[in-house]
Amino acid sequence: MSNSPSPERRPPGLREDELIAIIVVFLSLGGIFFWALGQGRDGLTLAGLFNTAPVSPPSPSPTATLGTTGNTTPSPPVSPGQPTPLPAGTIGGRNGSTIDTPAQSLSVAPASPRPTVTAAPNPETNVVPVPVPIPNQQTSPAPTPTTEITSPTPTTQPTSPLAIRPPIDFQDVPDTFWAKPYIATLSTLGIVSGLPDGTFQPNRSVTRTEFAVQLEKAFQAAERRSSRQFSDVTSEYWGNVAIDKAVKTGFMSGYPNGTFRPTGDVSRVEVLSSLVYGLDLPAPENPEAILQVYQDKDAIPNWARTKIAAATQAGLVTSHPNVNRLNPNQAATRADVASMLYQALVRTGKQTAVPSQYTVTPR
Known part of the structure; x- marks a missing residue:
């Protein structure tokens, strides 16, 4: 009985799947590396991408004093919960290994809050006023306007209480009549x-009422006595106003018994x-x-x-x-x-x- 040959053993080393995994890891890290270089202007650090340890809120950095331009590009503040950055110049590798990177290719800066920018104050300049001589000018005082005061023109009261009208030609008053x-x-x-x-x-x-009416029309006298109530003159009487006027102006008065006798x-x-x-x-x-x-x-x-x-x-x-x-x-x-x-x-x-x-x- 012959022995069948034993299967061929591969020399010890990396397996294909391990090699593929390593290549994938390096490709991923390389992509991240170049992406981090493109985002460097915005203050993003490569080391902070792999550190998940919580950090406390950073203390604000000192105030930067600018020159004459006063312009700067501050880094965005790092909010709590971002990864803690690794030391500059290292990239985390597999199994905790580190990969050195050229110093000129990658610059890793620690996360810092946005700095407060204060423009440097301009030095105070002492201004000394210089008197400017004013040429002599001859000024004449403005004339004061004078207002001519005119005395008011006195008003003349009409000589008759009513307007003049043509005389009435009564048929029973001839020209030869004495009145x-x-x-x-x-x-x-x-x-x-x-x-x-x-x-x-x-x-x-x-009648006394008719005479009171004629007095009211003939004279514009001032009232100098109080009104008086007569027992035989009511407020509805047609001559009440004329009688009251004649009494208050002093032309007429009543009788001792309190009557006026208007129809007498x-x-x-x-x-x-x-x-x-x-x-x-x-x-x-x-x-x-x-x-x-x-x-x-x-x-x-x-x-x-x-x-x-x-x-x-x-x-x-x-x-x-x-x-x-x-x-x-x-x-x-x-x-x-x-x-x-x-x-x-x-x-x-x-x-x-x-x-x-x-x-x-x-x-």
């Missing part, structure tokens, strides 16, 4: 007016007394001497004697048909009231006197 001038003028001022039928009825009596006829003595009150005419020194002009002087009431004397002295009294008789207690006619109102306007300077034989002149 025609007075009635015509007062109609132009709106103080008197006619009746709806176009007549004036100059001989008709005048106004007497001649009441018309003259109210004008004296409203115009505030002064009392004469000797009233009784003035009253001697009237033949019926004894008929003048005692309360009105001084007032009638003042009215006579001021030229307010007209009496038709007998200038020497006053007829003080007689109801005043529309013609009487018109003539006496006109004379009162003459007294205040708002109208010119009309020559008339029926105007009473004191002796």
Whole structure:
């Protein structure tokens, strides 16, 4: 029996799989090596790729002081958990072996945080101000504007309370009527007016309310007394406003029993007394001497004697048909009231006197 030859034994050495593994490792390391060289500008270290040991946060590096340019490319900070770098110039190999690398080909720098860049301050320069001479210039003071002060122009109050209008030609007031001038003028001022039928009825009596209305139209007097309530004048009465105005301006007043008697006829003595009150005419020194002009002087009431004397002295009294008789207690006619109102306007300077034989002149 012959012995079969024993299988051929390979000499001891590396196996094919081991050789292939070594080649793969070197190729991988070479690729990593060249990749690390390309990333060197960004501060990535090759040694840090294989060290997995945890590191504590690095302390900040000293502040770099730059020159005049002040520009630098800082390395990115290494966050905690990156691998700890190996010594420079070594690359980790298999089984803990190291591979030397040329110093000029690989530069391994330790990981460091981004440095704080502070520009060097420029040295302070002491600036010494140099006075610059200013040429002499002759300056003239600016003229001060002057404002011409003008005194305000005084305003002139109108001489009549109402606008002048054409006189009303009443059919029952002919040109020969003794009170025609007075009635015509007062109609132009709106103080008197006619009746709806176009007549004036100059001989008709005048009520106290109608007289108050004419006073309100004729005079723009200031109020000097307080208002007064009368038992026979309600707030709805048509002449309430005119009566209140006549009372507050001092032209009229009521009776002692608290009434006004708005529908009662106004007497001649009441018309003259109210004008004296409203115009505030002064009392004469000797009233009784003035009253001697009237033949019926004894008929003048005692309360009105001084007032009638003042009215006579001021030229307010007209009496038709007998200038020497006053007829003080007689109801005043529309013609009487018109003539006496006109004379009162003459007294205040708002109208010119009309020559008339029926105007009473004191002796």
